Amino acid sequence: MPCKPEKKQQSRARILQSAATLFTRNGFDAISIDDVMRDAGLTRGAFYAHFSSKTELYREAILEGARVGRAKLFCKGPPANVLEFARHYLELDVDTPWQGCPLAFLVTDIAHQVPEVKKTYTQVLKGYRDMLVAMGLGELLAMQICNQLIGARALARAVDAPEFSRHILLQSLEGVRALLEANPADSQYSEGANL
């Protein structure tokens, strides 16, 4: 019965990739299963051979989006310091933006979902915070920087004027710099040598 298990894996991977992109960009409600399957080159009926519900797909898509984001951040090796990480995250000097960070683009969405989805989101958030901790920051400072960066990216997307968006992102980077300087015990790691 299992006609080519690797084929099934390929279909699942395509569905997941489409879902990560579409959900992150448009949110949970605006994207139908039809949209995802069409983007993956399949039809609606085939969906339930891979996932049991739209919500389960959403959870997996959040994890996939986080994986893609992490890969994009580390494409040129790990960032040298926290400020470089922040610049990358804010995409201040990136020519081709990626599909977007699920943490920033789905915050509001997540608050309306069932507990399992919130659990997945929380897991990803803690992963980002711990990434900063691994760069030498204290857990508290890392959380403050997460607030600052994720807040800025979310706000920059919601406002209607591109100049204002850029202003928000630029100020966020300055905010991160100020937070680092206010914590000299941590900033020695962030401005200095690599981790």
Place this chain on the structure above:
Amino acid sequence: MPCKPEKKQQSRARILQSAATLFTRNGFDAISIDDVMRDAGLTRGAFYAHFSSKTELYREAILEGARVGRAKLFCKGPPANVLEFARHYLELDVDTPWQGCPLAFLVTDIAHQVPEVKKTYTQVLKGYRDMLVAMGLGELLAMQICNQLIGARALARAVDAPEFSRHILLQSLEGVRALLEANPADSQYSEGANL
């Protein structure tokens, strides 16, 4: 034909209040016109005598939500300094939370809406920033604090564990304090006398 114009105004006000509460709490897609009208004690058919579309109602609800939020923040007179403002906004020492700040609870929603809605949201955001500017902060520092506060409130709502939520909010307050101390030219106003 206008049977009691004041009656119509009362209905409109009730619809608006219901919409502000429900939309802020559940977002645009999850709330139907039926939900709003039912909450306001009316039926769906009466809706279009007051608003031309669900989107128009959404815009007005955002403004109403911002008004309610500002009234709540100023219920005991204007906050003495920026830190007190932040504590109020984060609801760290408030027993009965209000319906919630549309800026934090609708960020993601807004990004999916038509330009007019984004324009309304942007207007409210600039209003909040200018409130901080009126308290003596520079525009740049005010924006950084907006990122920090709004980001924290949005994140605190998305995570699944109440302890983690509180941790995020507490760290955000510390982040605001650090930002103020990193800008001594501004902080003299924020820690000192009223505005």
Place this chain on the structure above:
DNA sequence: GTCTATATCTCGATAGAC
């Protein structure tokens, strides 16, 4: 595993009685 077809539901918006 993937397809087409369909059952069932909900929503936004409109029409007409009062």
Place this chain on the structure above:
DNA sequence: GTCTATCGAGATATAGAC
């Protein structure tokens, strides 16, 4: 101005052929 009734679109999920 508010009600009930309804149209038409689009959604999730399922059933059955291949």
